[in-house]
Amino acid sequence: MNRTDTDPHAPTACFTYGSLMCEDIMAAVCGARADHRPATLRGHRRHAVVGVAYPGMVPNADHRVQGVLYLDLPDSAWPRLDAFEGEEYERRLVDVVADDGARIRAWTYVFRPRFAHRLAPADWDFAHFLREGKARFVSDYVGFDTLPAR
Template sequence: MSTLQMLLNDQVGTMEKRALFCYGTLQSPLVIKAVTGQAYAGQEATLHNWARFRVRGSEYPGIVPKEESVVSGKVYWDLDETAMEKLDAFEGDKYERVIVEVTMPDGTCVEAYAYAIKDDCRKYLSDDPWEFDRFLQNGLEKFIHWFVEDRRDLFDRGDL
């Protein structure tokens, strides 16, 4: 376990809820349920001073810190460690779990995990902004096909 993961695990105890801010494919209840095996209540939220771009040749995005930018997304509440481990595996080695502060519709701010693209993987990001509505219209079916084929071993083992 990396030092960063140990620090994040220590911080989990200080968070009121184990929340996850999703800004990409995981905003879809279908996708988060496919990954974790559970349905979660989600709530709209925004992440300030971060920007979202499409990963080249894919149907999914990555986020990077960027002043005066805003990323819309959804916060899912009360995820357990098993779900987080499945999400870590889903996100893979190009992303790291970080703690961010997101703004809820009522103006309150809460801490949540988010998966940010690692610094050494930013080269995989395009200059194209990624939009959830466009993904739902044009990419969800392709993404689900990729997910099932790429992660078939998880289904075969019964992890999902």
């Protein structure tokens, strides 16, 4: 599904909070590079997913998630992102706060409740991912740059 399938004025921004915070991974998945900046999503919490290097994010009023906001993604990026995220995630509209204080409407991927049993109680650590998980993640997901749209 493209972002404009139901609304031609839908946001072109995507808030990322896991492996897609890495510009090289995001560009490979989307098939395009996009301007990006740090941003925060309130009312959500990022958890480690058991047995894998990536996180899942769920609504939680008492938390906030630091991530990266990619701006002006082309329509062609959305089917690729949907395929990359797979059945465990649902694309939702959220309001994020950019590092300059601007509030921006964006899409993000929230972990579906039926998979909540896979979430660890611990928060996911991006610095740890960069140090110890990114290389394995990239090798495990070779070909994500050629994902077909679902």
